[in-house]
Amino acid sequence: MSPLPVDDAVARWVAKTCRAQGLPEKITDPAVLGQIGVLLGARTGKPRAHGAPAPSTRIPAAPSQPPLGLHPVRI
Numbered sequence: 738m739s740p741l742p743v744d745d746a747v748a749r750w751v752a753k754t755c756r757a758q759g760l761p762e763k764i765t766d767p768a769v770l771g772q773i774g775v776l777l778g779a780r781t782g783k784p785r786a787h788g789a790p791a792p793s794t795r796i797p798a799a800p801s802q803p804p805l806g807l808h809p810v811r812i
Contacts, residue, residue: 755762764770 752762764773
């Protein structure tokens with residue numbers, strides 16, 4: 738599999754910013770790649786205990802509130 742073509746300006750920008758931050762241009766460490774995958778929400782492929790679904794990270798919606806007074810105004 739060949740890498741996707743990258744615009745020269747983008748490649749130079751990546752190289753420059755990586756050098757400035759003391760980072761490699763390519764990450765090859767499997768542990769680091771796994772951590773990046775977790776941060777980006779990738780599935781690990783490991784089954785959960787007893788097939789349990791992953792816990793939800795969504796914030797539950799607040800229940801609806803009744804209008805003030807007995808009747809809504811101008812509806």
